[in-house]
Amino acid sequence: MKLTQIADIVHPSDSKILLLVLDGLGGLPLETGGRTELETARTPNLDALLPAGGCGLHDPVAKGITPGSGPGHLGLFGYDPLVYTIGRGVLEALGIEFDLRDGDVAVRGNFCTVDDRGDIEDRRAGRLPTEESAPLCELLDEIQVPGATWFVRPVKEHRFLVVARPDEPLESDIDDTDPEMTGVPPLPVTARSEASRPLAGMFAAWVDEARETLASQPSGNMVLLRGFAQLPDWPRFPDVFGVRAFAAAAYPMYRGVARLVGMEAAAVDDGLEALAAELERRIDDYDFFFLHVKGTDKAGEDGDFDRKVAIIEEVDAVVPRLLAAGPDVVLVTGDHSTPALMRSHSWHPVPFLMHGGPSRRESATSFGETGCQSGSLGRLHSWELMPLAAARAGRFAKYGA
């Protein structure tokens, strides 16, 4: 169902929806046939939500596809991540919470090292430490090419963000300058369309100045640019679902993706108490709340099965407090799986639990991957969860007469 079709059936309601994301929630057993992290965790409060609700599995992008954080969260917000794609430059801007505006052109930059002839020796300048790359970014931030206002911000190690804010709207269909190999010079800035030539010319001039600025550096004496992108023109989440939407997350990337679809977002301290306090404080002012827990994903990436289990149990402990704030429908899930076994994101489908609203019989008695596999809510695409939550919250009228 298209987002515009969803927007057509929204009707007014004062119900409240809570989306609690345990980043990388889905897991794997350490031994064949064993229990996952979620199945190992004692989760009495989450389990108690099942009877007046239900559970299931969702696929964030497609079967077999391992999502990044951007696509993972877009799916949970109702946006099919194969349709709603974010340019790399924009993702980089979201990740450092740069105040990207309509018309801004964001690009991911890499410091690289070139030899005397200008051929690339190292595409990442030896993964230049952030404390060395940040001062270089300050130098590049001084460069101003007529026709736009220019910004350069450090990201991490050899990575940085370049933003051009054109004086008038410009197209930005421009090829990467990274040839993705060494022994050759960086590619020239090349427009892929006639209308993108003015901006490509400005970026070419910017690159020339960057080369001169960096010429004396032993490592990181040149730049590569990738993923020229502007903010997408998508249906806004508050318009699609007819909700005032609020996001609370400790990490900028997640606030960034929430803002990208039109939510308001606040930075909070890491930790569950801070998230719960945010919900309690805002419950009357918004209809939809996205609370983001990062710890599960970090523990998974670290390969720390026990810590992931412990964090899931900490989340479980705060559930009564979240419920007490009064949400009508609660959706608990992850944006993807991050099994400790794999120390990385994975393609495995993600368990979810929905509570509130009229429900059929649920056979699962505890929240875990195996129970979710035969759960009463079935196996869904990630972007089908939000419509289901909205329906249970009484926010949709009939489709068709």
Added chain:
Amino acid sequence: MKLTQIADIVHPSDSKILLLVLDGLGGLPLETGGRTELETARTPNLDALLPAGGCGLHDPVAKGITPGSGPGHLGLFGYDPLVYTIGRGVLEALGIEFDLRDGDVAVRGNFCTVDDRGDIEDRRAGRLPTEESAPLCELLDEIQVPGATWFVRPVKEHRFLVVARPDEPLESDIDDTDPEMTGVPPLPVTARSEASRPLAGMFAAWVDEARETLASQPSGNMVLLRGFAQLPDWPRFPDVFGVRAFAAAAYPMYRGVARLVGMEAAAVDDGLEALAAELERRIDDYDFFFLHVKGTDKAGEDGDFDRKVAIIEEVDAVVPRLLAAGPDVVLVTGDHSTPALMRSHSWHPVPFLMHGGPSRRESATSFGETGCQSGSLGRLHSWELMPLAAARAGRFAKYGA
């Protein structure tokens, strides 16, 4: 997910994937509530693959749709058969392993019988036996119309293949000449587009010569042409999945479909030992292996439940030898169901089993339709199997940052 989107996330790996297709594997019980062919067969070796893997059901085309061999296999190769359609002429060429080249125009021909006025009496010329139609094809193969090189090859009974290899590239959007009724003359060769007129004119001249050539035949004195088609310009399987791909099949149709998507294919003797030997011989030279077992489908088409059971058990017996060759991920399934009860292909979803790669708990302990229905890998579209196998073989990077 589009094939081009899949190609974007492939990364290098030396893992090996084995796709073992038991043609028409899916079955039905002979009595209400009974066991299917697969459920009746003793399959200890296949069953042993389940714990470190999982099972499920796939729908080859869409719910309720019975696939032919072409769409069935395209789905297993990752190509949605509702998007990637093969023209009838091309399918006919694949079936007899005609060396169809880019730009060739392939058409399915039927011998028919017309009366003195030229009206069709029998659209299939009494299903002319192959031993009578083959010599007529030799006569037709002599016909050469300027502008192309022409080939005619017998297929079976009243069916044959015509191929025009134009001297220069030509469009082939041309209507069938079969009116699909008797008592009327064959339709003229008619172009559906301006650009297809030159080729239509050449085919019209060819049909005139064919009529003269066949005039004295008592049965099969005229031809009908259907499904003008050229080789499609699709993403190649080796490019999409980043694998060197090899197909082994005793029947030309299956080698043909494999070649159509860019695999290399070898003819092998009928029988499982020949397939296993082929895998052993090629294991170092390729990354993906498609082995085709025809017997299950033939037994199903013959309505021979017991023989289908026996062939499944023969396949099971060779599984240890296949595993010993060293594939990292094994996918065992069918291209469609061919229940002996129905003596034909059917629309029923097809059981599949995947082994290798990080896995959740699988509740099924034996490989069969009922266990697959609640299997840990769920219910998939056929074209989702290949991405899942590639993911489990560690061949995909993340989608999005």
